Structures are given as structure tokens and as C-alpha cells.
Amino acid sequence: MIIPAIDLIGGKVVRLFQGDYAQKTEYSASPQDRFDLYVSEGARYLHLVDLDGARDPAARQLETIASLIKNTPVPVEIGGGIRSRKDVEDLLNIGADRVVIGSCAVKNPTEVKEWFRDYGASHIVLALDINIDPVSGKRFIAVKGWQENSGVTIEDLIADYREAGLRYVLCTDISKDGTLKGTNVALYTDLHREFPDISFIASGGIGSLDDVRNTAQSGAFGVVLGRALLEGKFTVKEALECWPNA
Template sequence: MIIPAIDLIDGQVVRLYQGDYQQKTQFALDPLTQLLSYQEQGAQWLHLVDLDGAKQPLARQTQLLTQLITALDCQVQVGGGVRSEQDLQTLLECGSDRVVIGSLAVKQPQLVGQWLERYGQDAICLALDINIINGVKSLAVSGWQQDAGVALESLMDQFLSRGLKHALVTDISRDGTLKGPNVDLYQQLSQAYPHVCWQGSGGVASLDDIKAMRDSGASGIIVGKALLEQRFNVKEAIQCWPNV
């Protein structure tokens, strides 16, 4: 499945390079117009990241998110700075079909595991951002600025018993680089944890990358920068990897 994505700062469509707010590219695009275009081309899911909320939850773009989601007919997953159950509830109240939780899931797995049981496995997607160092999939937190000292496999052991179904994994070294996704990574994860719906993220630059990910065992791929730069469109991507 193709999951088009946009990142938002102060209502503007942007992209960060490897999560760095100092390396920001702003696109002269209206976010709703862009999302509607993705929807009209066949996207069944869209991925929104509130980078203001990620940096400071009190700055969350709640009104904008509500306006965008309300205007769309497809399903939407939203992430950005979930640090409390109130943050989770706020994003659900905005209309999000699924909330993406990153650093908190690594720092407080017991708490997020309780939310999985309370809200249901389809309401939450873990965002697991990793640096691969000597073969170890090491989790990063706090906007990728800190190494959590936890391996991905260790965290998975804690969440599988809570019914984890959705996980988005980003190889940080590929994010925003257009160097191609880490297909081997998603093959390893889908083989090791076949009951998890893995979403790939980072590096997609071409339709060949889409085809490679289609055969990786992942359930979907997040595509952001390549679409914004018009390297291909959503319709073409879905022709390579049809929605199911």
C-alpha cells in the first residue's frame, strides 16, 4: 500500500532532512489541496506529521488537523509529539483513524502498551526510528537526537504481548535522502514478525523503489519528498503496488 505523507510546520508543507529542523525545505503548496490530490489519485491512507506538535505539544496544530481530516474521505494516521494520553485523545478527537507514537513508546513501553489494549490495536501505530550500527537496530528518540540504548527486537518483545499490529520503521540514514529505502531491513522485520503490519519510511526516490518495497514483505510505504518533488505521482505508485 502507498501511504502519501506531508509534514506540517505552522500550516505549511515542509520536509526535514533526517529530522533536522535546521535543514527544512518549504513547499509552496496548500496542504488540503495536496491531500485531496493524493486521495483523488487513489490513496486509501494518508500520513500527517505535526512537526510543531512534535517539538512542543502545546503548539499542536489541532485546528488545522481537524480541518484537513474532516475534508478528506480516506483514512488518516497522524503523528507528532504524543507524550501523554491526553495527546493521544486529542489526535483521535481531531478525526485521526490511527495515531502514530514514537519516542514515548520507547521510553515508556508499559504505558503505551496499556493504551494499545485500551484503544485497540488499529488505533495506534508505533514509530520506530533506528540507526543501524554494526548490525544492531538501535532505537533513537527525541527527534532522533538521542540513542535510547534499546534494540528494536527488545522493544518488540514487550509490545507483541499487548497485541501490536502496526509499526512504522524509519532507517534514519535514508530519511529525506532520496537514496532508496532499506529493503533488506523490511524483509528481515516481516520475516521475524509476520503478524505485524510494517510500514517502511525513508529514501523513496523512484518507482523502482516502490517495486522493491512491494516485494519486501512490508504492508505499506510512506512516500513524502518524492511526491512533493513530482518524481512520480500517487497513481503511478499505486500501479506499481496496488492497494489491498
């Protein structure tokens, strides 16, 4: 699955470099225009990150997001600072197909597992952003906007959430994010081998169609495409041609 993505600040399409709000690029097209383009090129699923909501859930851009969902004919998943049951309900109530849970999944596993039970695993994605220890090779999940090492490995967290029915994991190698220098194919290959029942969505570093092809061979369920599409490295249509059964 090819999943085009946009990030929003103040209703405008932006990109951050490795999650740093101080390194922000703003794009001229409106979020609706961008979604319309991606759908016209064949996208069947879209990803949106509310960066205002990520910093402060009270600043969540619900009105903008609701309008985008209403006027977009394909399902949309939403992430960005989802930390409470109300956050989940607000987004599902305005039509989000899936909500993307990040740091909260590490910090409050008991509560998040209740959300799996109450709203269904098909409506929840765990976003697990990792730093790989250069000595041990362990893959530790980062929290607090990538500023803090949780001390929990991605493998341990996935194993814990399996009992709750975990289906989707959006996994980002932080060192690759925003670089356009290729994604960590070995990471997704290893995770797919260890957890074949989980649908892994690759994210970070895709800069060329070769990167898309390589990721498709890793066993990943899908790939999120952000900066590469915004900067015209290739189109959604071209990416779809590189992903078997897309």
C-alpha cells in the same frame, strides 16, 4: 498500501532533511490541496506529521489537523510528539484513524501499553526510527528527535509490545530519510520474516518507482511517500501500480 505523507509547520507543508529543523524545505501548495491531489490520484490512506507538536505538544496544530480530517474523504493517521493520554485522546476525538507513537513507546512502555488496551491496537502505530550499528549490525531505536540512542533494539521492543496486541510499526532507517536514494529493503525483509504477524510500514529514502517496487517485494505492509511526491518524482497513481493489491 501506498501512504502519501505531509509534514506541517505553522500550517504549511514542509520537509526536513533527516529530522533537522535547520534543514527545512517549504512547499507552496496548502496541506488540503496536497491531500486533495493525493486522493484524486487514488490514495486510500494518508499520513500527517505535526512538526510543531513534535517539538512542543502544547503547540499542536489541532485546528488545522481537524479541518484536514473533516475535509478529506479517506482515513488519516497523525504523528508528532504524542507523549500523553491527552495527546492520544485529542487526536482520536477530532477523527484521526490512527495515532503514531514514537519515543514515548521506548521511554514509557507501561503507559503506552495501557493506550493499546484502552483505545485498541488498530488505532495505534509505533514509529520506530533506527540507526544501524556499523560493527554489530544491531538496529537501535533513536529518540529525542533522532538525537539520542535509546540502547533498545527494534526487535526487542517489538517482542515486548506483542503482548499488548501490536499491529502496526512504521519503521525508518534514519540514514535513508530524505535522501531519495532508496530505502533499506533488507531491513523490512528481515523484520517481516521475524515478525510475520506485524504490519510493517516502510519509510525513508524512496525516490523512484523502482524503490517502490523493491519495497513491495520485502513483505512490508505499506510504504510512506513524502519528498518524492512533493518533488514530482512520480505520482500516487504510478506508485499504486507498483504495489500488488494496493
